[in-house]
Amino acid sequence: MINPFAPIGRGLLExxxxxxxxxxxxxxxxxSCFSPPLFAGQFGRQAMQIGYFSLPVIGLxxxxxxxxxxxxxxxGGARFNAESFVPNIVVLGITRELGPVLAGxxxxxxxxxxxxxxxxxxxxxxxxxxxxxxxTDPFRFLIAPRVLAATLTLPLLVMVAxxxxxxxxxxxxxxxxxxxxxxxxxxxxxxxxSQDVILGLVKAAxxxxxxxxxxxxxxxxxxxxxxxxxxxxxxxVVGAIVLILAVNYVLTAFFVE
Amino acid sequence: xxxxxxxxxxxxxxxxxxxxxGVDLDVAPGRSLxxxxxxxxxxxxxxxxALGLMKPDAGQVLVDGADVTRMPxxxxxxxxxxxxxxxxxxxxxxxxxxxxxxAFRLIYADHxxxxxxxxxxxxxxxxxxxxxxxxxxxxxxLSGGMxxxxxxxxxxxxxxxxxxxxxPTTGLDPITADAINDLIVEMVKELNCAAVSITxxxxxARKIADEIAMLHNGKIVWRGPAATIxxxxxxxxxxxxxxxxxxxxxxxx
Ligand SMILES: Nc1ncnc2c1ncn2[C@@H]1O[C@H](COP(=O)(O)OP(=O)(O)OP(=O)(O)O)[C@@H](O)[C@H]1O
Ligand SMILES: [Mg+2]
Numbered sequence: 213m214i215n216p217f218a219p220i221g222r223g224l225l226e227x228x229x230x231x232x233x234x235x236x237x238x239x240x241x242x243x244s245c246f247s248p249p250l251f252a253g254q255f256g257r258q259a260m261q262i263g264y265f266s267l268p269v270i271g272l273x274x275x276x277x278x279x280x281x282x283x284x285x286x287x288g289g290a291r292f293n294a295e296s297f298v299p300n301i302v303v304l305g306i307t308r309e310l311g312p313v314l315a316g317x318x319x320x321x322x323x324x325x326x327x328x329x330x331x332x333x334x335x336x337x338x339x340x341x342x343x344x345x346x347x348t349d350p351f352r353f354l355i356a357p358r359v360l361a362a363t364l365t366l367p368l369l370v371m372v373a374x375x376x377x378x379x380x381x382x383x384x385x386x387x388x389x390x391x392x393x394x395x396x397x398x399x400x401x402x403x404x405x406s407q408d409v410i411l412g413l414v415k416a417a418x419x420x421x422x423x424x425x426x427x428x429x430x431x432x433x434x435x436x437x438x439x440x441x442x443x444x445x446x447x448x449v450v451g452a453i454v455l456i457l458a459v460n461y462v463l464t465a466f467f468v469e
Numbered sequence: 470x471x472x473x474x475x476x477x478x479x480x481x482x483x484x485x486x487x488x489x490x491g492v493d494l495d496v497a498p499g500r501s502l503x504x505x506x507x508x509x510x511x512x513x514x515x516x517x518x519a520l521g522l523m524k525p526d527a528g529q530v531l532v533d534g535a536d537v538t539r540m541p542x543x544x545x546x547x548x549x550x551x552x553x554x555x556x557x558x559x560x561x562x563x564x565x566x567x568x569x570x571x572a573f574r575l576i577y578a579d580h581x582x583x584x585x586x587x588x589x590x591x592x593x594x595x596x597x598x599x600x601x602x603x604x605x606x607x608x609x610x611l612s613g614g615m616x617x618x619x620x621x622x623x624x625x626x627x628x629x630x631x632x633x634x635x636x637p638t639t640g641l642d643p644i645t646a647d648a649i650n651d652l653i654v655e656m657v658k659e660l661n662c663a664a665v666s667i668t669x670x671x672x673x674a675r676k677i678a679d680e681i682a683m684l685h686n687g688k689i690v691w692r693g694p695a696a697t698i699x700x701x702x703x704x705x706x707x708x709x710x711x712x713x714x715x716x717x718x719x720x721x722x
Binding site for chain 1: 517549557560562579
């Protein structure tokens with residue numbers, strides 16, 4: 213007699229065990245960011261790679277989303293004769309939600325997969341073992357610079373995204389919806405509160421940590437050659453996205469309280 | 470004389486299979502031990518346990534008589550500094566130029582100045598007969614034999630007390646393989662270190678070994694001076710060195 217609940221229970225236990233392993237890994241990764249030696253050169257390279265080279269992707273995403281948001285809010289607002297709220301809602305939506313979430317999702321694709329593939333390849337070709345035999349801790353040399361770089365540069369990227377997103381909304385509002393440019397900008401900045409920006413930046417830092425840590429976790433634990441590395445990259449993207457969306461809700465709810 | 474490195478009763482289970490089932494090995498300073506055995510018999514796992522890259526389920530790894538498996542992390546890390554390892558696929562860091570690969574531990578673990586580290590890397594390259602003009606290329610641009618040389622230079626640069634070699638000659642043509650064997654013998658003699666190599670290349674084993682041990686079914690089934698291997702009196706050893714499919718060892722394929 214086969215117990216129909218057995219596979220479900222087994223699956224659930226496996227998921228819980230995986231969460232536990234990831235939490236332990238994330239704790240060790242975070243710890244190694246704060247204990248010497250810190251490899252400044254590695255950090256600099258990663259900050260360039262993760263932060264600077266993500267600017268085009270982030271900028272393009274932000275300008276189109278800002279523009280589309282302005283159009284949608286205009287149409288929706290028109291139903292209540294509330295078209296004038298476009299600048300307020302655009303800036304609110306972008307700083308509190310869309311800026312960090314979209315930047316997080318774009319970087320989950322670009323950065324998580326990249327980290328997982330790079331570290332995964334190093335794992336399956338024994339480069340990680342080699343590093344250990346050369347008296348260098350892979351957590352400090354490989355993982356900490358990536359985690360630090362992602363955690364620190366994502367808030368900067370989100371600030372840029374916020375500005376470009378508001379610009380996108382501004383362009384559409386002024387050029388095709390007939391808003392006055394000066395009034396639009398005044399409404400934007402008068403309405404914005406510092407806590408909106410802070411929430412967005414806190415989210416960004418947390419998402420940056422998630423992106424790098426999930427990628428590193430998948431890569432570090434990959435096995436089985438090229439196939440394993442490919443699987444690690446895919447799992448990293450999916451895992452980072454799901455985690456970002458879940459944590460986004462938790463952080464938003466926490467700040468709204 | 471106490472052994473430089475001694476493994477006592479090492480057991481390791483992986484994916485539900487008892488890969489190592491009580492491995493005992495020891496190697497004295499200045500001596501070269503070669504472990505032979507079939508594919509999948511756990512030779513690499515044995516090395517990984519000795520190097521601390523894998524934690525054995527049971528047993529002890531003694532370095533100069535002290536058990537490294539029960540040491541606090543920092544002390545163990547200090548003991549591990551005496552180790553040098555040449556990996557099967559060389560395991561060079563492909564993001565770094567050859568000289569920085571070789572000098573990696575000097576720069577990042579011993580905090581030697583880059584200019585000095587580079588000088589010592591080039592000196593190590595000369596020792597393994599790797600021309601200095603390859604110092605600034607990436608490892609992917611090197612041939613397999615040159616990668617092995619670079620890996621060897623990386624393993625010896627900090628003058629280790631114990632050198633480990635995981636299949637140093639697999640994937641190389643016989644002439645290059647023999648050149649690598651010569652280098653290994655030369656380096657071990659020059660550093661006067663203990664060496665543990667694993668291989669299934671008998672020509673290589675005969676050349677670099679003072680002693681040979683055979684690993685089968687998770688245990689050392691025979692061990693003796695390299696010169697006596699042809700008269701081992703052990704059917705498994707005889708089958709292995711003759712390379713016959715029939716005998717006490719079943720081919721897995
Ligand atoms: N990290 C690991 N996780 C799970 N199983 C492993 C791991 N490493 C090795 N094994 C298993 O342990 C067994 C012995 O592997 P090992 O690599 O030590 O063999 P080997 O004697 O070095 O063989 P070869 O000569 O082919 O290199 C194999 O069955 C392998 O599947
Ligand atoms: Mg092996």
